[in-house]
Amino acid sequence: MEAKVFEYTIDGKIPYYVKEQSDFIEIPFRVDSNVDVLFIEFSSPEAGCKLGIGVADSTGYLRGWSAERRSKIYIAKGTATPGYLPGDIPIGIWKVIVRLDSMVNGGCRYRLRIIGYRTVLGGITFDDVFRTLAYLTKNTNLIELVKGYSELISIMNYTYPCRDYSGTYKGSKYVEDNPTWYRGDLHVHSIHSDGRNTVCEVITLARNRGLNFIALTDHNTVSQNYELNIDSYRDPIVIPGMEVTTFYGHMNIFNIKR
Template identity: 30%
Template sequence: MTSEERRLRLSIDDQIENRYLEVPFELPAGRAADALEVTLAYDRDAAVIDLGCRDPERWRGWSGGARSRFVITPGAATPGYEPGELVPGRWAVVLGLHVLPAEPVDVTVTIATGVDAGAVEGEPPAPPPPSGSGAESRVGTRAGTGRTRLGRDLPAPDGLTWFAGDLHAHTTHSDGTLSIAQLTAAAAGRGLDFLAVTDHNTVSHHAHLPGVGAAYDVCLLPGQEVTTHAGHANAFGDIGWVDFRRPAAQWLSDVEARGGLLSVNHPVQDDCGWLHPVQTGFLELWHISWFLDLTATGPWAYLQAAVGALGSAGQSTQLGRPVLLGGSDFHTPDQGFPPGTPTTWVAAEDRTPGAILDAVRHGRTAISRFPRPGEPVLVRLGGDLVAVDANGTVLVDATGRRRRVRGDRVLFPAPSEPGPYRLEAPDRTLLAISA
């Protein structure tokens, strides 16, 4: 085994100069390495430093602040990192300087080769599919039937079915506490038809999604949460890695050129609201943070600003405003909010990744608090609106006009008022959103 240490002293001045500091190292040609191990040590009470890696040819992974060590081998790698040949040449450990103090903090990066390939940590045992999940039918079979796992009879245009899912979730491939299989089992147990796995600044999870999704009969959508100090965005689709170190306008053009979708995430949340001078055609309006106060109006104010920004930039969408999405941003069961909180419904031809993303692309979305039967849902049927399981709620349009919903399934013929529309409880608690 060979090992070398790089000792750094980093402060806020280094962050101001460059938020993504590369620590280069060489893997010499002619000296094959069967495993690479990198460890990062610093005072975690004084700073927050993210960890990642690139090789001479491509990005190899990112674990943010969730890990202080990773291992890459030709056949396996620490979750968040991609296995493969350890090509000779100039590699780099990439440090994300997220929080640094005024006075320098000591940082040590240790790079070792020739370590035991068995040092790669294994995934925990995969849980069995939930009882009654229908996993034996597999995703492809059920996708053709138009049936949903929940069995909710939501009115949809001919040839389409409303499927329930969650468009924002994390695993051990970034800072989540559940493996892909554990997360998928949790989604299946909630009755979700699809789930987007959107780990931070990595696509190492993508290769695992088809097999795990088939095992639990859940359509798993490949995604990446492009994560920076100035805001986060989800890149949806099997489109490869998006370089978070580049300007947000470049993310958007790269994602669109590759056939994917880019959504602005949790635009008004805490210290990771959207500060980039870019708007996309897709917006995670209903994030788990809204559950702290479902009468809050901040997200609606942001939506108005986003519509104005899209218009000023000459960007048009099918609806004239961003397509609205929901995401639990699931990281751990300890949050108390399982996958599907909130639930995004999409009217799709089937329950495959391509069909789900096509439905999102065309704005066929609705959002409810939870996936369970009996929960109020507001969906489009052609130009009409249909409120399901919503007796006693209030229908509100974008101008603030309010109408009482009387009945368990009420159709509002092609309203002329602008959307989006929402259902509220009499105390103004948000229950559901539709275009």
């Protein structure tokens, strides 16, 4: 079983004056072929430096955003850290997009660590801990697995699929043929940005509070809209959205999936 395809570290420093010219910088890195799991770690040793990150793949597509909330993330074919989109790992030049929230006068040093894996894990959807562990126990040597994938295992946040709750959402007593007032929330966050609850927990909480609809509007990401088939939910109705979050203001966008 293959493990690491490549691993390298990029050290750099962002001068203070850069913040006066731009709110973001891009750090390019190369992804080789035969990779189905990508691990990224970003850190800065200066206490006064507050730097957030997002990742764009070699096609220019934004694969996710975690700002300063997570310094370690992974993207795989079957799953990803909340806030990031799973899928193919195309070869070529990827970019870590660094948001310069706050800087110190002497500038901000940083370290970017990237590891590419080719693994039996890449295509598995980590939405069921017990099923996944059963698969690993049957098909791998767990001791060797821990040795070879310690970085990934340390950050895998499992999210659970809403199909586990599907019995709760059949039908809707709220939908009416005639115009009427509906109660809902057009600004909802989950663990895909700075919320505390998974998407399924958010839906459950909304339904228990008698809401007719909610909009998933996590900060600068649409990964929450891919966690479940939200188009099939009618109790409550779930609207795909995103909160565009900048230093100069915020706004919500609705019916967006990319």
